[in-house]
Amino acid sequence: MRLSARCSVGLGPSARAVREHTRAPMVCQTRVGDQPRAPALYTQPRARYGLTVAGGAVDPRQGVGYMADANGQLDADVIVVGAGNAALCAALAANEAGLKVMVLEKAPEHARGGNTYFTGGAIRFSYTGIDDVLKVVPDLSSAELDVIDVGTYPAAKYFDDLMRVTEGMSDQEMANFLVRDSFGTMRWMYAQGVRFVPSWSHQAFKVDDKFTFWGGLCIEAVGGGKGLSDQLFEISQQKEIVISYATAATKLIQDDSGAITGVVVKGPDGIRELRARSVVLACGGFEANPEMRARYLGPGWDLAKVRGVRYNTGDGINMALDIGAQPFGHWQGCHAVAWDLNAPSFGNRTITDLYQ
Helix, strand or coil: CEEEEECCCCCCCCCCCCCCCCCCCEEEECCECCECCCEEEECCCCCCCCEECCCCCCCCCCCCCCCCCCCCCCCEEEEEECCCHHHHHHHHHHHHCCCCEEEECCCCHHHCCHHHHHCCCECCCCECCHHHHHCCCCCCCHHHHHCEECCCECHHHHHHHHHHHCCCCCCHHHHHHHHHCHHHHHHHHHHHCCCEEECHHHHEEEECCEEEECCCCCEEECCHHHHHHHHHHHHHHHCCCEEECCCEEEEEEECCCCCEEEEEEEECCEEEEEEEEEEEECCCCCCCCHHHHHHHHCCCHHHCEECCCCCCCCHHHHHHHHCCCCCCCCCCCCEEEEECCCCCCCCCCCCCCCCC
16 A cells, blocks of 8 residues: 545645645635525635635625736636636636636646546535435435435534544634535535535445435535536536636736736747736645655655646645745645555546545
């Protein structure tokens, strides 16, 4: 066996920002009553000038300064760096607000989707019982309802679990925001077109005549992580969101006041600048960068196998640090599992997470 790393640490702009103890802005869900609405940006006071370093949407109409190109033209209202679950949800939220969105995917099209593709597609959220679950999986048959027991997963239990597994290191304000709005966010994803099913094979045991779910994790995207990724890309394409493949963001552009006005990218046509009112960094951690793993996680971590993509090399973290972002969080911790010694150095898109 060998350890497999999936690191999202420091300023790693992943959807797991709270779990990995970062103070980066996060995707959150706002709603009126019980109606789902697009994820909003939860941000600390330090996060300024049209930048967020997590999978979230920014409303550039709220007085954020920006600079157009020499011809006064913007390439997009919002540029999203990355193309996993967090990134595409951010893009869909901005699109829903009527904004022009461009997604930058470092990988070529055949390798798209980030680490989302390699997950089981299960998403944790707070719920009070089967009636809540049916709002996300409304097409369960009467026969399935007769044999399913999802129990409850109240917000207090979710918060306690989060603080327990992080040994109390999670930012409590951010954790509360995540927990409180998790159900609304799931309903928003369903409203966008993402479809879910009960996680029968991964999170349930047969007890007498019922499948009893455990751990507060009862549903997953249809098709698992691959299905979640494919669904989000299909929805994004239906909404005519521009996705640029094999295009890596390399630098954040600032004006004289320090406002972020776009990104420098390297793509099939060379190096160029893209201008936007807001930039979302949702391009993962540094798990595929052996030098950064060894530097922050310690000796031997450069030898760890990566169960996800080869493209998460800390680009978003480094771009943010380069313009003065404050390092924060647990830089010497990551999520890791036992992994087959004979597995390839990076994830296999057919086997995905089955090497553990």
